[in-house]
Structure formats: C-alpha cells, structure tokens
Amino acid sequence: MNFRQDFPIFITNPNLVYLDSAATSQKPKVVLEALRYYYENENANIHRSAHFLAEKATVAYEATRQTVADFIGAKHKHEIIFTRNATESINLVARSWGETFLKAGDEVLLSKLEHHSNLIPWLQLKEKIGIEIKYLDIDESGQLIFDESQITEKTKLVSLTGMSNSLGVITHLKPIITKAHEVGAKVLIDACQMAVHSPIDVQELDADFLVFSAHKLYGPTGVGVLYGKSDLLEKMPPFLGGGEMIQQVFEDRFIAGDIPNKFEAGTPNIAGVTAFKAAIEYLNSVGFETIQKQEKALTEYALEKLKALPYLKLIGPQGMKNRGSIISFTIDGVHPHDIAEGLSQKQICIRAGHHCTQPLMDYLELPATARASFAFYNEVEEVDKLVKGLEEVYEYFNQ
C-alpha cells in the first residue's frame, strides 16, 4: 500500500526522503484538515464560556481525551492529562509527585538510554531536595542490564524508556516494573517512541505514569500526554497555577479542581488536541499490524544494506532482535554532521548529533551518531537512496 499519498508533505516535496520520523513524524492530510476544521467551525475557549460554540469546542477537546484513553487502555478518561509535550509531562510528575512524595536520600532509578527529558527533571529534583539518581547499565546490544538488587527499599521511582530514541532498542520493562512494585516504587514509562510502533496497554504494563507526545504519533506539535493512575493523580498537587485548574479562588488561598483539569492550567492547545484525535483514528485505520510489518521490512532491508558498507559501524543492536525502526551509525572519518549535510543535499533527512542522550554518548564514547528512522510511509527505494547517499558521502571525504 502506498501511504505516502496520505501525507501532503510528500506531494509538495515529491523527492523528499524523510528518515527522521523519530524526531517528529509527518502529518497525514486528515490531521491538517482537522486543525482547519476546528478553527473554521468550532473555535472557542473550552470549559468556561456558556455558549454553543464553546460547547462544540469542549466536546471536541474532551473527545480526544477519550480516544487517547482508549488508545492506551486507560480505565478512565480523567487519567489522561494534556500537556505541551512529553517533556512537560515528565516535569509535571517530577515537580508535582516528586516534590511532594520524595525526600532526600530517596532513589530514582533511570537508565543509560534515557532522553534528556527523562534525566533533567530528576537531576533538578536531586539539586532541589537531594534525591539520589541511579542508572541501569546497558549491554552491547543496548538492552538494559537489570538484576533485582538494583531496586531496593530506597527506590521510590523507576523511570525508563520503552524504546531508545538513540539506538532503537526496545527495552524489557516487565521484570523491572514487577520488582519496582514489589518494593512499593512507582513506575514512569517514556513511551514517546514505543507508542508510535506498538500498541500500548497501560493495564498490562501496569505503569503508574506513562508519557508520549502527539507530534511523533502523526499528530500536531504542542500536545503531550501524561497518563497517570487516578489515585496517584488525585493525591498530587497542581503543577502550574492559573485558570481552568481551580475550583474556588479566594484572596488568600485556592482550592484546586478535580483531575484532569487540575493539571491543565490556562488555555490549552485546543486545536492541536482536537486534531490529535484524527491522528489516532488514522493510525488505527492503518493498524499496528500493517505499521509493524512495513517498518520491520524497511529496517531489516536497511540493516542488510548498511552492514554491507565496510566503513559503516552500527551503534546499538546489530540485528532485528528487540529493535524498533531506528538505526544509529557512524562512518569512519566522516563526522555525523557532514553525513547529514551530504544527505541533505539529496533531500534525504536524517538526524545527526547526540539525540538528546549525552550521557549515553559518553557511555558509548562517541561524540555523536547519525540516525535514520523509518515510519510506515517510507519505502524500500528510500533506503536505497540512503545507502547510495552514504556511499557518495564516504567517497567525497575519501577522494
């Protein structure tokens, strides 16, 4: 099936080879139409104005909350909080739950794979209240190395990625989550990459918190999701203060509203949230079975072709085992930025840099890598163009 035609950017840029979907995905036409539809037909501020248009906007906004809840298997739609992005979602947990329930000496367990968004909020908390940060190591394939002794009575939170944005590793979470819950620790899953490539069931995962962003999931930028178990969210104080999140305000105090509004201060990205529903519906219409089949075929083919280049080194998993559709690599004697620059001249977009995982790069003793990431709208011919482009870049620097 040709999914390219569903994405207007490939019509306006017919030669575009977009292999940077792990940074942000392209948007299907239905999402762009939903944004336009909202502004042309339903635009009003939600939850407060007592007119018919505000009613329409509120219904549209809240409909997405239900769609997201269903998408990840949440029991209640009030367990879905809309934020600006996954980063804000993690910051919300760190500032609200973390500052309330953690104290000096408590341990937060992370891993070497984590994105800066799942490092800095905890490092900020370390600075502020003196929590301890521990890291799970990774083996040579990038998989987490876990033994039960790493989670103790001191561990209060385990916060891990479900799929590494740098290396593409799909992490084994289940035994870690089980052990964490045995000692009463909470678990946060960074599902930014995982949510795009596989179905999520928060009940089966038994995650206490789970975060992801709409823009990686074929939706608009500016919308993030925080899922939290309702008993936890209810005990947490508000994150940001302002309109929408209150029940009553007096000159000297306020009473916070109920979840989810308690965590959604100010006018949110209403258009973005309403269009996110269209993105999830589009994703469901394609189906994860098709998505996984296409992404697996592309990744398998790309790995085979890239391994044939003697000067190219794969970073992270060497095969398909526990790997999503992300491939990180380096080329002898060519800086990743120069690789990306050369490919860019051929309208091939990849990412080069540390991918917001500086501790991981330090651990791997690399300044940076080049990263190609595939979505179901990519095609085998694009992998061929990537490989040909890499051959030319290498030749250019070694002529």
Next chain:
Amino acid sequence: MCTMDIYAQNILDRYKKPFYKDKFNLSGKRVAGSGKLNLVIHKEANHSCGDVVEVGMKFVETQNLASLQVYSFSGNGCAISMASADMLGDVIVGMNMEDILNFSKDELYEVLGIEISVRRSKCALLPLLAIQNGVLGHQKEALKSWKDYHI
C-alpha cells in the same frame, strides 16, 4: 567521479590537510624574538554535536601592543568547524588582541567563502568563540557565549 559536492573545495582541502592543526605543543617552547610573551590556551565545545576546538596562541608584546605570532589548534569536529579553525589562522596571525576581538561573524563567513546555514552556524563559529574567549580570558574579561554572535 564523485557526484556529491557538499562543501566548497577550499573547505574540504583545509579539513583534510589543515595547516595550523597540532602545529606545536600547546605547552611548548618560547617563541624566538624579544618582548614579553603571552601564551593563551583556550578550549570550547559545541555540546550539541560533540565538536571540540582548543586553540593555542602566542602573543608577543612590544610597545604595549600584543600581536599574535603563532597560532595552532587541536580538536575534533565536522568539516566546517575544523576548516574554520584552520582558515582563521590565515587571518588572525599578526593581529593584535583588539583586532581579534573585533573580528566579526560576517568577516569569518567571508573568509570561509561558503554560505553557512543557521543549522551549521555554531560549527563555523566554534573556533572563533575559542579564539576570542581565549583572549578575553587572558584579559580577565567576561567570556562570550553563542548569543553574542546573534545566531
């Protein structure tokens, strides 16, 4: 025949065959000649891509004016950052500290002779940042940061 032409030939040449790279031990010998010697060594990194440039500059002070006699750099980075570090040597050797501090982003881009995209501006400017902060540090002045280059 290579079908790719990523950068202008001068950039590629200076990247592959730098003139000023690792030219002298940064803690090395005194430069011949009279006058007061000032050795300036400074390192800057672009953490977003892992590029590192360390510059070593030997200034000789005569009649209250310190001019750059010897320049060298070491480091790792992309073609633009390394070529920029090398090509800067052509223009700053012989300059005094004030001239070096007044050397602008636009003048650097002119020396490089290629269009520098916004996404590569830090690559091009990293060596200039290292050079100018080396001088500022020597003068015990506040160091520059990226925002001072308006990128």
